[in-house]
Amino acid sequence: MIRAEYKKDLNNHFLIIKDDEMMSKSYQAKMMTGNLIQGLLPCRLRYMNGQAEFCYEIGSKEALGKVYENQEIQYDMLHEFFEHFLQMMKELDTYLLDSSCIILDKDFIFLNLEKKQWYFCFFPKDDKDGTQTMHSFAEYILSKVDHKDKNAVMLAYDFYKFSMKEYISIKEFETYLYTKKKEMLKEQEDFLINEKSNENIDFKEGDWEMEPKEEIEGEGWEKERKKRWLFLTLQGADIILFFIYIGFYFQQKGLWSNGILGQWNMDALTFRKEEIIVMIGGVVLIGIFILVWMLKNQPKSLNNEKEGLIKEDVIL
Template identity: 35%
Template sequence: MKTEVKRNLDKTYLLIEEEGIYEEDYQMHMLRENKIPGLLEVRGRGAGENSQYYYDISCKVSMKTKYEKIPIGYEELKAFLYQLLTVMKEMKKYFLSENKVILDPEFIYYEKGVFFFCFLPRYAKETTNEFRHLAEYFVSRAEYQEKECVFLAYELHKISMQENYSMKQIQMLMENRLERADGTAEITAEGVCYRGGNIG
């Protein structure tokens, strides 16, 4: 997988190039015809025997860059998890596989309280394995001045190290935390927290 950032007068794009002839399959059709909250807008094309995907990252910063010099606080970590779970829930409505979302801080983008994810049609890595590495990243970047943040990061890491764990366990962890807070909430694609519903 090759990556490059391209800019023109008014847009910035992340270019991902993969080996294999480009195919305009149902996944690209779904992504083109539907604006799925939390997924970066993408367009694809062929380049000889390779496939190229352009993601609009205008005004956005990667998670890797955002937290390179500052730690992740509890509220931001919690918001990220809700948004990730919400995106995966939305993807199911369009028959898009969660295993094609790149869970690497370099490919997760942030803008005004909202995290955005790259859906790569030719990607084929298990979400649980990808999230395991992400959990390790959270442990290393957690704000150690916030006890709740440290506890949450280590809870995520503990779950991800279990054999044959599932993302449902992450969902249950977050729902249990909400119940302990005496309420329920969901982070929407716009980053708004509201009470009265569960993620599932």
């Protein structure tokens, strides 16, 4: 049974655990008090009335049990907790420390609320039943998660099953946690894509066929069709006006009836300089007008525009 108490001084807040089993001289105690190990509460050893005491610096950190006394644990925080837990366990291997000395209890795990960093309490002891300790902690986590958060419940329950194994493999749990994170990111990505698609796609009543809003409303497509037909009409009108203009001059010169029904009257096929200028000028003016209009109002390809709108609406 661990006997702990809290003490404050002018500069800090401490968790005090008394050593009743003479573990203060062990290798574990020397490595823990002689090094600042990432993920562990800083600790120093002191003696009071001949008894060793481990003093853990808490500062402004809050115990897990107090932080979630009146609230439930969400998936993001739970996943972050396990990431810090696994990182801390790797640090223990670096210093050849026994992971069963970690006190997995809601009153001995602390959170720096400002930095969102978790800290654990390492206490050298002879009790090596780490499996039972982790199992009890897993039961606590399972009872505190938000049961409306499906992902949090699944993660807590998988940790609970993991804690029931006879041999606990941290590497195995790390692999599971990494895979779970990838699955979550994939689900979030798919959700965002579906949300974007639903914003731009309507469903026909009573049918599952999806159609872009622009195509259902038809206003944009109708404008493009009108432009297309006007464009083609003006192109044809330019050609027709040209031949009418030429035909008018041929008729004035006596070439229309003779040229079509009989022989061409080559003597009549003479134009004054002014007539040539007027004829060419009229054709050029009509051509310039058509060219300017085409450059300003050239319709887009309906097929390409349709593909572009569909891609813009459906693809994130």
